[in-house]
Amino acid sequence: MPSRWEVLLAGLQDAPVPLAAPQAVVSGWLDDPPPRVTEPAAVAGARSAHADSARAWACGPLQTCPAGDLGESGARTILHVRLLDDALAGRLAGAVRPGRSVRLGACEYQIAAPPRETGRIGWPELQKWSGERAWQVHFVTPVCLRRGNRTSPWPAPDSVARGLAERWRRLDPATAPALPPRGGAPVWVSDIEGHSEAHILTRRAKRGGQRLLTEEVISGFTGRIRYVCDGGTETEAADFGALLAFAAYAGAGSHTTYGFGVLCPEPTWQPPTLRPGQP
8 A cells, every 4th residue: 555654854954965865765764684695585574675676665855844844853854755565664663763863965864753654545546537637747856767778858658657557567466557558548748847857876786796886867857747638538547547646656757766756746627528429
C-alpha cells in the first residue's frame, strides 16, 4: 500500500543541498543490508535490495519551512519519503529516531521527531476512475525518461505511462493496469509550461576492487504538463488516470530514489467527449 511520510529535521541549510543528497540517507534507512559472503544472495525477508531495478520507495524534495511553522521541535526542514511497501514502514520508524544526525551534502541536521505519515492509499483505490480525461501535473523536481544509456527531459505520455505500469507490475501485479503500447497510446500533450535543467548525479561504484565516484549528467523537465485522452476508450483513460495517481506516490521516470520525478496533480478543465448516440 503506497504511503507518504515526513521526516522533520532540525538545522538550517547553510549551503545548497544537491537534489540527490537524501538518497544515501534514505537508502541506509530502508534498503536491505548487503548479504554476507556466507549467506545466499536471496536473503529471507528481503524487501528493498539496493540493486533492485524497481525500488519500493522514493524520496525528495527537501522543504524548508519558516521559523515557527513546525512548533516546539525547532525543525526547519522536511524530508519527504514515499513508501510503496507496507513492510518498509517499520524500517523507517526504527531508523528515524529523534536526535540522530543526518548529513545532506555539506549540511548537518538532527532528526527532530519520529516519522509522520501524511497519507496512504490502497492499490485497488488507485484504479478508481473519476471519469477524468484530462490531467495536469506539476513536476516539482526534474523528470527524466531513460531508454538504455540515454535520458531525455521530455515526459511523453506513452513513455511516462509505460514506465509507471512496469513499476506497478513489479510491486503489485494483481492490480497493475495493462502495459500501454509504445507510441500508440491515445493520450497527448495539450499544454506545457516549464523548462529542462541538468543535474550532475554522483554515485559510488566498485570497479576492480576499488571504490570510485562516477558522475552522470541527468537532464530533466520541471514545470507543468496537461495530458488529454479525449479520443481513447474509457479503459485507456481510466488506466492513464490510475498511473498518474500512482506516480503521485512513486514518482515518474527514472532516478526516483534520488529525488527526481516528484509530481503533484493539479485541477484542470475537462474536454468534451462523444458518447454513444451522439453524432
